[in-house]
Amino acid sequence: MQTETTSQTVQGSIRPMKSSRFAHVMSELKRNKHYYILMSPYMIIFFTFTVIPVVFSLILSFFYFNMLEFPRFVGWQNYSRLFLNDDVFMIALKNTFLFAVITGPISYIACFIFAWIINELSPKVRAFMTLIFYAPSISGNVFFIWLIVFSGDSYGYLNGFLMKVGFILEPIQWLQDEKYILPIVMIVQLWLSLGTSFLAFIAGLQTIDKSLIEAAAVDGIRNRWQELWFITLPSMRPQLMFGAVMQITASFAVADISIALAGFPSVNYAAHTVVTHLMDYGTIRFEMGYASAIATVLFGLMIGTNLLTQKLLRKVGE
């Protein structure tokens, strides 16, 4: 008898709370419904083509799937094959790391240094120099101009020049020689890399509070380097973090340039990257499960490096 009453009381006392929380969410949704409606077209597309595919890719990486048969669960097999039995993936991984370690930081620092120098110029010159440095990154696939520069016969610019100077007698097959392919792709990648982050840095430098610099000069900042480290960099930390995300993501995603310059696949996979490996399995061999495992590894690499870098950049100027 007694227990029954107690349970009833407890039940009774919980129900209104639950319904009030639910009601709160509902009223919150209703009150802000205009905002949800405004966001819905973008968010539906964004979730369909970005968020859900990432989750889907993660799940699919544990299956064997060739687009024709029903997917078959294979556990970690795709990953073990990737890391233990796929020599080409190891080459791709090594090249991708080389890009991330070399072109990533160089392009990031170059974006900042050139933005910093350009910022000191008069407005007209500054606009012109910004255009010069930014133009390659929006000039579409014009990087095939570099094919002519590095062309393997004597009509290639570099060969023509080196032969004229007398440095070499025979033309060098720049894009067929394993020794040269990767450095050439890196040079062209750097040429294209002064993009969004470069503009963000220029803008960031222009918005730094000048009174801060004046106050710092009074406080004993003596030279440009101190000013850079103690005032300029901390003031534009948000832009620095944004730029880092852009450059890191781009340096892990090298593929189009490699394909355009070195071919697909490149000689002895010399310019093979994780992304070209992914394209190979995803769009040519249609081994979707395996391609998803590659995509998941790539996702982990990009997100991991980005989050780590964000952590490091918070320390700038402290």
Added chain:
Amino acid sequence: MASKLIARLRMPKRLNRSFTVSFLLFVLLALFGSFMALPLIYAINNAFKPLDELFIFPPRFFVNNPTLDNFFDLVAIMGNSWVPLSRYLTNTLLITLIGTAGHIILASAAAYPLAKYRFLGSKSLFSIVVLSLMFSGHVTATPNYMVMSWLGWINTHASIIVPALAFPLGLFLMKQFMEQIPDALLEAAKIDGANEYRIYWSIVMPNVKPAWLTLLILQFPALWGTDGGSFIYSENLKTLHYALGQIVQGGIARAGVGAAVALILMAVPITLFIISQSSVIQTMATSGMKE
């Protein structure tokens, strides 16, 4: 705003560089500036070179006898092709215009609530967008292909246009820029009886014109340069970039035409940037990531 910025920049700086350092910086800038500019200048020159100058040995950088022959040849080749040039051009224009305009409208509609209000899920939605800046589209390429095939969008322009509408960088920059719209402006409109859609369209949108141009300059080159990827295989749906790529593959005899093609492909985005530069810089000033 812009004039104030310029006035501030003309102010004398407190710390001045020595002459040597200034000179070194000038040399550095000139050196790397030419590294950046020379390939583009070369591309422009090549487009106006007659065939004999293209294959001169040793190769020459500047054009001696400029000619428009390459462009006439391009028109001639395109006129003889199976699918007329105008078809490719229409496809590219359709993709680029709908994709860019749609992106600006959808991204700003989503950015306005995220920038100005806090409501259930607003923070987590924006963090997901920021997180998606941290990986490239390649990660989702494989599942995207499957989604497209389930939707029946393979071999339609929708497969190129629709994903481009939700480009995450656009939402991010738009949201950051909208944060500086004064709340008082929105409240005044609300008191005057405008609803949220009205506020978005007639108050917020006209105030973020610089951000429109920024989204345009980021989205336009990608769509203008698309070759249809793996989604489009019908010849009459292919894009200009694809068609021009085919011409260039014609080999040595087409080298001049190829150069003309390269010039056309790069001229459009660069011209757009020249027009919109100051707006873009203004938007980028708010691009920072807060902790």
